[in-house]
Amino acid sequence: MIEQNISVTAETKAIWLIFSGEKIFQFTDNTGLMIETWETLSFAHAYHDQIVRIGSHRDLPCFLIDMGNEHIEHEQLSLVSMRALLMQNQTSFFGIAARAWQIALFMRTHRFCGQCGSAMQQIDWEMAMQCSRCQHRCYPRISPCIIVSIRHNDKILLAQGKPQRSRQMFSTLAGFVESGETLEQAVHREVFEEVGIQVKNLRYFSSQPWPFPHSLMIGFLADFDSGEIKVDGKEILEAYWFAPDKLPNIPPKQSIAGRLIEHTLEEIKQQKNITAPTHS
Numbered sequence: 001m002i003e004q005n006i007s008v009t010a011e012t013k014a015i016w017l018i019f020s021g022e023k024i025f026q027f028t029d030n031t032g033l034m035i036e037t038w039e040t041l042s043f044a045h046a047y048h049d050q051i052v053r054i055g056s057h058r059d060l061p062c063f064l065i066d067m068g069n070e071h072i073e074h075e076q077l078s079l080v081s082m083r084a085l086l087m088q089n090q091t092s093f094f095g096i097a098a099r100a101w102q103i104a105l106f107m108r109t110h111r112f113c114g115q116c117g118s119a120m121q122q123i124d125w126e127m128a129m130q131c132s133r134c135q136h137r138c139y140p141r142i143s144p145c146i147i148v149s150i151r152h153n154d155k156i157l158l159a160q161g162k163p164q165r166s167r168q169m170f171s172t173l174a175g176f177v178e179s180g181e182t183l184e185q186a187v188h189r190e191v192f193e194e195v196g197i198q199v200k201n202l203r204y205f206s207s208q209p210w211p212f213p214h215s216l217m218i219g220f221l222a223d224f225d226s227g228e229i230k231v232d233g234k235e236i237l238e239a240y241w242f243a244p245d246k247l248p249n250i251p252p253k254q255s256i257a258g259r260l261i262e263h264t265l266e267e268i269k270q271q272k273n274i275t276a277p278t279h280s
Ligand SMILES: [Zn+2]
Pocket: 113, 114, 115, 116, 117, 118, 131, 132, 133, 134, 135, 136
């Protein structure tokens, strides 16, 4: 899966994913991620022995360099957050950048063995860190998280979480899958815990890697079954049934939450067309 043994020469043209702190370098003219030959990236040459191959994208090799907390000023480059990158609407680029960021974070946080405390080293046949003493091996952390859009006739349930997380936005419900739980159980548990209702007719929608910092969002559609909305007051502060023509501030379509909402509103519209009286 990972071809890490490719050697980087001065002429190697690649997609470079270079992180400083929690941000990624991008050309200031906003043309997207860096597609360059290694020789042109003189600002990164000191990190030559820390280049990590993380795969390919559009037939180009992709390399990760993590500068850690090193801060470099460069007139043609700017540092952008992963959220800002997502909002630039370059979905395919965001995918490879998300992968790079999750691997960078994994390597930062797995320098020492969790079992015996010795130094860990990256192995060269797959993306993993291994302890040189006890052979304990760790893989990049991925945290599965369900996200669900709930419909009740011609309305959609949208909830507002803690302000710092949701930025005054109403969105679908989401939560981490617990150990030993199926995705379906996680949906039913999270919905009941956060808003006190039961749902039915659960259907898989799609998924999205969500590198904040290492979630995999697994999206579902569901219908209201029973109960009255009663928010938990911790994860969720407010939740209501919204009609499509009276929507609050909702997430953008670059996120799976935005696409789940869009899909549910479309379902409501189609349902209305079916049930609307004909004027013949
Ligand atoms: Zn160990």
